[in-house]
Amino acid sequence: MSVKVGIVGALGYTGTELIRLIHLHPEFELVFATSRTSEGKKLKKEFPFLLKTKEGDLTIIHPDKAVDIDVDLVFLAVPHKSAMGYVPLFLNRGAKVVDLSADFRLSNPKVYEEWYKTPHIQKELLNEAVYGLVEIYREDIKKAKLVANPGCYPTSVILALYPALKNGLIDHSSIIIDTKSGASGAGRALKLGILFSEVYDNFRPYSVAGVHRHTPEIEEQLSNIANKDIKVSFNPHLLPILRGIISTIYVTLKQGVSFDDIYEKYLEFDKENRWIRVMEKGCLVETRNVKGTMYCDISLCFDKRTNTLIIISCIDNVCRGASGQAIANANLMSGFDEELGLKQISVIP
Numbered sequence: 045m046s047v048k049v050g051i052v053g054a055l056g057y058t059g060t061e062l063i064r065l066i067h068l069h070p071e072f073e074l075v076f077a078t079s080r081t082s083e084g085k086k087l088k089k090e091f092p093f094l095l096k097t098k099e100g101d102l103t104i105i106h107p108d109k110a111v112d113i114d115v116d117l118v119f120l121a122v123p124h125k126s127a128m129g130y131v132p133l134f135l136n137r138g139a140k141v142v143d144l145s146a147d148f149r150l151s152n153p154k155v156y157e158e159w160y161k162t163p164h165i166q167k168e169l170l171n172e173a174v175y176g177l178v179e180i181y182r183e184d185i186k187k188a189k190l191v192a193n194p195g196c197y198p199t200s201v202i203l204a205l206y207p208a209l210k211n212g213l214i215d216h217s218s219i220i221i222d223t224k225s226g227a228s229g230a231g232r233a234l235k236l237g238i239l240f241s242e243v244y245d246n247f248r249p250y251s252v253a254g255v256h257r258h259t260p261e262i263e264e265q266l267s268n269i270a271n272k273d274i275k276v277s278f279n280p281h282l283l284p285i286l287r288g289i290i291s292t293i294y295v296t297l298k299q300g301v302s303f304d305d306i307y308e309k310y311l312e313f314d315k316e317n318r319w320i321r322v323m324e325k326g327c328l329v330e331t332r333n334v335k336g337t338m339y340c341d342i343s344l345c346f347d348k349r350t351n352t353l354i355i356i357s358c359i360d361n362v363c364r365g366a367s368g369q370a371i372a373n374a375n376l377m378s379g380f381d382e383e384l385g386l387k388q389i390s391v392i393p
Contacts, residue, residue, distance in 0.1 A: 046073040047378050048114070050139075052107050052130055053121035055079045055090060057228050058144050061367035062119050063087070067099050069371065069385030071378070074099050075115050078107040115139050117374050121367075128166045131190060135169075140377050141190050142370045148173035148192035149261050159257050175265065176373040177202060178382050179317045185376040193373060194265075196365025197223055197258045197280060200291040202265050203320065203340045204357035207309040208295065209270040214306075214353065215296040216274050221262075223291040224281040226331070229361045243284050252279040287362050288331030293355040303346040306353065310344060318383060319364070329358035335390045336360055338368045338383075363388075 049066065053059050054077035066072045077087055077099075083106045087094050094100030107122075111133045117140045120127045127145035134141050150156045151171075153164040164170075174188040175181055177199065185191055194202070201221055208214045227243050237243075237250075251257075259278045266274045283290075297306065307325065314322040319338045323329060329341040337360055345354040359365050372382045 047071055047116045047374075048073050048075045049117045049119065049374065050074070050076040050078075050110055050113065050115045051119045051121055052078045052110055053123075054087070054104065055082060056121055056233075057362055058366045058370075059119075059121040060091065061362050062121060062370065063091070063094065063099055065363075065367055065371045065385060067094075067097055068388075071380060071384065072371075072374070074102065076110050076113050077102055077104055078110050079104050080106060111137065117142065117378065119370055119374070120144060124160055125162045128164065128169075131166060131169060135189060140188070140374075142176065142193055142373050142377070143173075143190065144193045144366055144370055146192075146195065146257065146261065148190065149175060149194065149198075150264060152264075155260050155264075159260055176369060177265070178369075178372050178376065179203060179313075179320065180206065180265075180269070182376065182382070185373055186379075188377055191373045191377065193366065193370045195258045195261055196225065196229055196289055196359070196361040197256075197278075197291070198261045198265065199365050199369065200289045200340065200357045200359045201262050201276075201278075201293065202269075203359075204291055204293055204342055204355045205266060205295075206269060207313040208306060208353070208355070209266060209274075211306075211309050212270075213298060213301045213309065215298055216266075216270055216272060218296060219266075219274065219276045220294040221276055221278045221291060222281075222294075223279065223289065224283045225289045225361055226283050226285040226287045228286050229289070229365075230282075237282075243282065246284055247281065249279060249281045254278065256280055285331065287335055287360050289357075289359050289361045289365060290329065290331060291357045293357070295353050295355065296351055297346075297353050303344075303353070307344055310342060314342075329356055331358055331360075332392055333390050334358050334360045334364065335392075336363055337388050337390050338364045338372065338386050339390075340364060
């Protein structure tokens with residue numbers, strides 16, 4: 045029997061990617077898709093790529109009507125601050141929830157309120173929410189009713205640093221993260237800064253010097269891994285491409301730790317997790333190799349002159365950094381293999 049799923053917020057980039065991946069999934073059946081602005085239209089009217097699909101024949105409904113529909117699991121692809129209002133409504137009806145917003149990613153509501161400038165109205169659910177990074181929290185996700193899907197930047201950073209921090213191989217007092225994302229990371233809503241004429245043939249930093257909202261999410265998860273309080277210098281940039289994130293991270297090896305030592309730990313991480321791909325020494329990651337996939341590619345380089353380890357990770361921000369990761373979490377919550385429906389490889393060129 046198929047698992048009935050719904051999407052609240054189906055017309056953004058994450059919602060659209062969810063529809064694509066659900067179409068490819070052998071066990072998930074899309075029962076509803078919502079939008080406030082396109083209520084009453086067929087999905088195929090909004091997205092002609094859905095012509096001749098059963099998903100395309102669905103009629104878009106208003107989000108408030110979705111809470112009355114019986115489903116097994118709901119994906120919330122709505123903005124921060126909006127998701128927390130829907131979560132208890134679906135949980136009370138017996139549905140499991142994967143929330144793609146930031147509303148349940150931070151364990152401390154005061155930290156959330158400081159960074160997102162709004163009261164957290166579902167504090168009692170924060171203890172129930174599981175952070176949905178499968179490589180780290182796989183067993184907890186299997187038992188969860190509410191999963192907080194990680195942010196795209198945090199996914200690329202946390203996976204890149206996990207083996208080094210977990211094994212105590214680096215100095216955690218000075219972690220510098222230089223990260224770059226494609227324009228789809230800003231969402232589908234009309235914004236001046238992501239117009240074609242603004243992005244094309246241009247490259248710029250934004251929200252640097254510790255002010256980006258993903259900073260506390262990264263720091264909380266890295267602190268949990270290292271069992272120590274960690275602060276990072278997190279500095280994002282906007283790439284003139286559609287999809288992809290590359291995070292270049294600079295850290296110092298602890299005394300007595302060799303590059304071979306740390307490379308071996310990353311190879312172990314690779315062998316234990318199907319979506320981690322550690323490049324051979326001297327091979328550098330590229331966004332085209334992960335486009336539309338769940339892979340996190342990692343390159344390791346060592347600057348002997350400065351004793352600096354350079355960790356470079358690469359993911360697709362829309363798939364691995366959002367919707368694909370949500371499907372993986374839903375798989376585990378539904379008792380399936382995490383890879384079910386997610387075996388795509390990149391399309392090149």
